[in-house]
Amino acid sequence: MGQLLSGLWGVWQAGRAAAYGIIAGVAVSQPASRRATPTTSEKVANAPLSVVAFNSSIATPTPTSSSSSSSTATTPSTTTTTTTMPSQPQPSQGTTTPSAAPSTSAPSTSTSTSASKPAKQQSSKQAPKPKDNASSAPAGSSDSAALTPAELKKKAKAEKAARRARERADREQPGAAGGAPGTPSAKKGAAGPGAGGKDSAATTGAQQQQQKGQKQAPRRGSAQLSGQPSAAEVKKKQEEKNVSVFGHLYGQQRRTTVAGAGKEVHPAVLALGLQMRDYVVCGSSARCVATLLAFKRVIEAYTTPLGTSLARHLTTHLSHQITYLSTCRPLSISQGNAIRALKLAIASIDPSVPEADAKATLSDFIDSFIREKITVADQVIAGSAAQKIQDGDVVVTFAGSSIVKQTLLTAHKQGKKFRVSIIDSRPLFEGKNLARTLATAGLDVQYSLMNGISHAIKDATKVFLGAHAMTSNGRLYSRVGTALVAMSAKERAGGVEVPVIVCCETVKFTDRVALDSIVVNEIADADELVIAEPVQQLTGLPDPAAPAVELKKGKAAPPPVEPSTASQNMSSPLKDWKDSANLQLLNIMYDVTPAEYVDMVVTEMGSLPPSAVPIVHRMSTNL
Amino acid sequence: MPAPTSGASDAAKPFDIVATYNELLRSDPDLTMPIAAIEALVLLLTHSPSSTISETLDLLEKSTAHLKQSIPNPIGLSAGTDLFQRYLITTLQRPGQLGPAGDFNAIRAHLLSNGRLFIRRAKESRDKIAAFGRGFVRDGSTVLTNGGSRVVASLLQKAADEKGGPSAVRFRVIYVLSSAKHDVDSSGEPEGMQMVRALRAKGVPVATIPESAVAYAMGKADIVIVGAEGVVENGGIVSRMGTYQIGLLAKAMDKPFYCVAESHKFVRIYPLGQYDLPIEQRVIDFKTEEEVADEAKQQQAATPAVRPVNSADSSDVVDFTPPHLISALITDSGVLTPSAVSEELIKIWF
Numbered sequence: 001m002g003q004l005l006s007g008l009w010g011v012w013q014a015g016r017a018a019a020y021g022i023i024a025g026v027a028v029s030q031p032a033s034r035r036a037t038p039t040t041s042e043k044v045a046n047a048p049l050s051v052v053a054f055n056s057s058i059a060t061p062t063p064t065s066s067s068s069s070s071s072t073a074t075t076p077s078t079t080t081t082t083t084t085m086p087s088q089p090q091p092s093q094g095t096t097t098p099s100a101a102p103s104t105s106a107p108s109t110s111t112s113t114s115a116s117k118p119a120k121q122q123s124s125k126q127a128p129k130p131k132d133n134a135s136s137a138p139a140g141s142s143d144s145a146a147l148t149p150a151e152l153k154k155k156a157k158a159e160k161a162a163r164r165a166r167e168r169a170d171r172e173q174p175g176a177a178g179g180a181p182g183t184p185s186a187k188k189g190a191a192g193p194g195a196g197g198k199d200s201a202a203t204t205g206a207q208q209q210q211q212k213g214q215k216q217a218p219r220r221g222s223a224q225l226s227g228q229p230s231a232a233e234v235k236k237k238q239e240e241k242n243v244s245v246f247g248h249l250y251g252q253q254r255r256t257t258v259a260g261a262g263k264e265v266h267p268a269v270l271a272l273g274l275q276m277r278d279y280v281v282c283g284s285s286a287r288c289v290a291t292l293l294a295f296k297r298v299i300e301a302y303t304t305p306l307g308t309s310l311a312r313h314l315t316t317h318l319s320h321q322i323t324y325l326s327t328c329r330p331l332s333i334s335q336g337n338a339i340r341a342l343k344l345a346i347a348s349i350d351p352s353v354p355e356a357d358a359k360a361t362l363s364d365f366i367d368s369f370i371r372e373k374i375t376v377a378d379q380v381i382a383g384s385a386a387q388k389i390q391d392g393d394v395v396v397t398f399a400g401s402s403i404v405k406q407t408l409l410t411a412h413k414q415g416k417k418f419r420v421s422i423i424d425s426r427p428l429f430e431g432k433n434l435a436r437t438l439a440t441a442g443l444d445v446q447y448s449l450m451n452g453i454s455h456a457i458k459d460a461t462k463v464f465l466g467a468h469a470m471t472s473n474g475r476l477y478s479r480v481g482t483a484l485v486a487m488s489a490k491e492r493a494g495g496v497e498v499p500v501i502v503c504c505e506t507v508k509f510t511d512r513v514a515l516d517s518i519v520v521n522e523i524a525d526a527d528e529l530v531i532a533e534p535v536q537q538l539t540g541l542p543d544p545a546a547p548a549v550e551l552k553k554g555k556a557a558p559p560p561v562e563p564s565t566a567s568q569n570m571s572s573p574l575k576d577w578k579d580s581a582n583l584q585l586l587n588i589m590y591d592v593t594p595a596e597y598v599d600m601v602v603t604e605m606g607s608l609p610p611s612a613v614p615i616v617h618r619m620s621t622n623l
Numbered sequence: 624m625p626a627p628t629s630g631a632s633d634a635a636k637p638f639d640i641v642a643t644y645n646e647l648l649r650s651d652p653d654l655t656m657p658i659a660a661i662e663a664l665v666l667l668l669t670h671s672p673s674s675t676i677s678e679t680l681d682l683l684e685k686s687t688a689h690l691k692q693s694i695p696n697p698i699g700l701s702a703g704t705d706l707f708q709r710y711l712i713t714t715l716q717r718p719g720q721l722g723p724a725g726d727f728n729a730i731r732a733h734l735l736s737n738g739r740l741f742i743r744r745a746k747e748s749r750d751k752i753a754a755f756g757r758g759f760v761r762d763g764s765t766v767l768t769n770g771g772s773r774v775v776a777s778l779l780q781k782a783a784d785e786k787g788g789p790s791a792v793r794f795r796v797i798y799v800l801s802s803a804k805h806d807v808d809s810s811g812e813p814e815g816m817q818m819v820r821a822l823r824a825k826g827v828p829v830a831t832i833p834e835s836a837v838a839y840a841m842g843k844a845d846i847v848i849v850g851a852e853g854v855v856e857n858g859g860i861v862s863r864m865g866t867y868q869i870g871l872l873a874k875a876m877d878k879p880f881y882c883v884a885e886s887h888k889f890v891r892i893y894p895l896g897q898y899d900l901p902i903e904q905r906v907i908d909f910k911t912e913e914e915v916a917d918e919a920k921q922q923q924a925a926t927p928a929v930r931p932v933n934s935a936d937s938s939d940v941v942d943f944t945p946p947h948l949i950s951a952l953i954t955d956s957g958v959l960t961p962s963a964v965s966e967e968l969i970k971i972w973f
Contacts, residue, residue: 501895600893609946612966
């Protein structure tokens with residue numbers, strides 16, 4: 001209990017830090033608002049982002065209420081000091097500022113050249129300032145309080161319009177050299193004054209600029225010439241949407257198409273990658289088997305190039321496939337273990353063996369690996385886990401583990417009379433298939449969402465869980481929510497007699513150690529949380545339930561629901577989440593269950609306490 | 624020890640494994656259940672004229688199943704039979720003269736001699752445990768213990784023996800005596816009385832308390848040492864009824880709770896709780912007045928021979944002490960934490 005709680009506390013704490021980071025970042029850009037007065041709507045296309053900056057600064061003193069100003073450009077990403085720093089230098093590169101720019105007519109091109117002077121002025125005597133923007137935050141927030149609500153509103157509107165226009169422009173000329181520089185550079189300019197300083201006393205920002213210029217040389221050049229900054233821009237925008245505690249997990253965006261995949265990647269692997277990405281192939285074991293089968297086809301289609309040997313070249317050939325797969329979705333522990341075993345098998349092939357024989361050996365190896373480590377292992381596990389189910393049991397399970405399904409079906413076939421209660425969660429709803437399969441097989445099934453856990457656990461007598469992995473400190477790494485189910489069972493009043501049983505093949509064991517679910521995890525596309533179920537609605541009112549839909553964000557951040565946008569799009573109130581500055585969505589995939597909550601791990605090598613995981617892992621890998 | 628082959632009448636046509644087992648247990652009070660089981664199996668092999676490996680294994684399997692069925696509580700016993708079977712298989716699979724390719728008679732002779740060696744070693748393990756565990760009984764401490772465990776007895780006696788020696792240990796013992804009527808041995812006194820006398824004879828002050836006074840007495844105790852019938856895979860112990868509550872009380876009062884057991888008592892079962900043991904125990908038996916009357920009538924009608932099998936309150940009832948209540952297990956392979964038991968078991972089995 002304590003550990004889980006401390007983990008949660010950590011998340012909460014970090015979420016709070018993220019919220020602070022945003023506030024601080026916004027505050028830095030604040031002074032700019034003094035200078036800026038957006039005049040015409042035409043200008044919007046030209047120097048729109050300066051407006052953005054102002055509004056964001058306005059928002060600072062009361063981040064909770066006036067969140068409509070999004071300022072994607074200025075809120076320096078996520079954490080307080082470290083991540084904001086890179087965004088600070090941009091001002092000194094100074095491309096445009098509102099005061100300088102108004103006259104410019106050609107929106108996309110003109111900005112970059114004229115702008116540098118004002119930017120310099122504003123960056124002023126603050127050479128060291130950008131380094132610690134956190135310190136400037138309080139001052140900034142106090143300044144902004146001077147603005148009247150009416151002003152705030154106006155600016156918010158203008159800013160939104162500007163943003164829309166910019167987005168439209170971006171869409172119309174995606175990546176085009178002409179269009180792209182305009183917007184991003186404008187954005188930089190906007191950020192400039194904010195970061196530059198609180199007062200406009202002009203001194204030499206040149207020194208600072210030089211420094212920055214060195215660091216940022218490529219970006220600066222590109223801002224003037226090519227479409228590169230748009231990529232950087234997008235990235236930055238994305239970063240702002242990342243929950244900072246989990247910032248290290250975002251990495252690369254998941255691949256969306258096969259475009260750009262290397263020509264070495266086999267079609268079977270290409271298809272599998274997309275299937276894994278779309279959760280068509282989902283679940284640790286399924287992904288492992290599918291990967292191995294795809295690799296079998298790769299090996300069958302493989303011919304060793306001249307001048308190399310199979311043992312040497314096939315490994316690199318496979319690693320192209322692996323790289324592709326991992327861009328579609330991070331590899332599971334079981335996949336990693338299987339690939340390691342396969343590579344070992346390849347490396348141990350004698351170079352003198354003819355290629356056909358070697359390929360046959362490898363195919364056999366893959367087949368027997370799947371059979372031994374997964375197919376038969378599943379049967380053994382299902383058999384021994386089913387023995388633990390007795391007449392009259394109420395078995396609680398979470399999401400849709402294939403091995404748990406097999407266990408329950410096995411027990412049902414043995415004629416045991418028991419009920420199953422499936423706990424499910426958004427956004428994958430993996431329990432639905434399980435519920436249907438079990439109900440079709442004739443079991444008594446109750447299906448409820450995670451919200452109903454306290455009721456579902458009330459009459460539980462056993463909890464069966466699947467696993468993504470078991471770590472070497474005996475902790476269970478599984479679909480997010482598992483820890484909650486295990487905790488509910490063990491901490492229930494009189495819950496000592498509710499055993500939590502994990503079914504897990506030894507191929508899912510890893511020698512890594514998990515202390516919390518932050519360091520190692522997987523982040524899925526946050527948009528998965530946004531998509532609302534098409535609700536059959538009879539009245540004309542927006543669905544009141546929709547806004548409540550699991551708004552998983554950095555926990556301490558205040559509820560930033562904008563009434564205006566909420567009513568605008570009925571489909572999902574979160575639809576525009578990317579445009580509201582202080583709203584982040586977190587779609588985390590896994591969590592870690594402490595070993596104390598697990599009574600037994602059923603593997604194909606027998607039933608173990610969680611503490612025996614490392615021993616068995618060592619043995620099963622040494623065999 | 625003298626092989627009690629005489630008990631299992633030589634050259635008797637059908638070798639009765641159950642009778643042999645019971646006879647062995649009776650003839651040697653120092654014998655534990657797993658060892659008796661192994662010894663019975665060794666005797667079975669000497670008597671049976673099997674000539675192939677698979678025949679031997681088959682015979683062994685059948686007799687084991689038979690033995691397990693005929694004994695009301697086969698947990699301790701199965702530790703021995705499983706171990707022996709495992710040992711046989713590994714020996715037979717080993718390459719070389721004694722492997723499958725070798726001469727079967729040689730294999731058989733080897734098995735039997737090794738089986739005896741195993742038994743002898745198992746008996747010696749008690750001394751080893753006493754040596755390991757002696758350090759846990761500190762000078763001036765009070766030990767709370769229960770049951771009639773022979774290992775605990777040997778450990779305490781070993782500690783008492785050193786009284787007056789260079790490493791003199793003065794300690795006191797609170798002995799929990801079973802208050803149930805049935806727990807009396809042939810001499811009419813509760814199980815464990817013998818040990819109490821032995822300890823007193825050695826000058827160790829012993830207090831005997833009923834089970835109901837455990838909580839009361841726990842405050843005076845420094846450590847708790849109990850024996851076990853079987854040590855299960857998760858490091859918990861299956862032991863005589865009453866051990867679990869002592870464990871709970873010791874945990875509640877933060878007293879170290881040690882279990883003393885030979886490593887041949889490690890058994891490959893994994894109970895999830897009290898009611899998940901692979902044996903049928905009718906400890907909790909709900910009855911109405913009507914049913915009581917019915918039963919009394921039935922009992923009168925029934926032959927007395929049927930009775931002991933059904934009796935819910937025989938001295939064989941056990942409970943399960945989960946691993947989180949146990950501080951350490953003192954075994955002949957060292958002092959282990961509960962989680963190390965599964966490691967030991969896995970080492971034996973794979």
